[in-house]
Structures are given as C-alpha cells and as structure tokens.
Amino acid sequence: MIIYGADGFVRRVVTLAEGIDIHDMLSGGESFIEGFAEPGVDKVVNGELVTAPLRPSAFHVFDKQSFSWVLDHTFAWPIVRAKRQQLLVASDWTQFADVSLPNKAEWAMYRQALRDVTEQSDPLNIVWPVAP
Secondary structure, three states, X not given: OEEEOOOOXXXXXXXXXXXXXXXXXXXXXXXXXOOOOOOOOOEEEOOEEEOOOOOOOOOEEEEOOOOEEEEOHHHHXXXXXXXXXXXXXXXXXXXXXXXXXXXXXXXXXXXXXHHHHHHOOOOOOOOOOOOO
C-alpha cells in the first residue's frame, strides 16, 4: 500500500499482514492507494500514482516543487577536485628543478589548465586538458 500526505507525495510504502487495517497505520491527513512507489519522489494526483522521471545521476537531487531532478553541484565538485588532484600529483615530477624536458613549458601549461577546471560551469561535463 502507498501512503501519501495531503501534498500528494508518497510518505511510505507498506505491506499489510492479514488482519491489519490500513486505517490504523495512517497519521493525520494521510491517504492510501494500492501499489508501489518511491517515498519522497513519487506522488498521487487525483487518486492516481504519478511517478517521477528516473534520476539522471548520483549528482541530482529531487525538487518536489518542480517535480524534477536538479543537478546539485555540491556532490559533483569534490569528485572533480579529487580527479584534478590525482592528475596534478601524477605530473608533479615534470616541474622538478633537476628534470630536463624539452616540453617542460607545455607541462606547466597543462598543470595550470588542470587547476582551472573548477572555473567550468558544469561539473558533469568537464573538458579535461590533455597531457603533453
């Protein structure tokens, strides 16, 4: 059974044992219909279940007001920064004073481009610089 609130959003889904009355499980303002739904995301409108679209990525959070998934950059940027740090560490050796490379300046520009990736607006579509 799907239990939903006055706002229509599914609060919980329960399986009833024989002899249990669904009305005993309802709190103030709650109603129910049969079926299965995702609490906090799906909703009931005019007695019919309306399912939300699939979550596009782990970086999206559900916005009840627009009934849609919204990109939450707070989840994505730490992952971008961790990858950037790995790439910087992997190229540290190119900038040591005792390393002689014909393209040392290109490596320095690459490393600066890595530092600048957080200036891009969409953490899900980062354009990563290519190592020389």
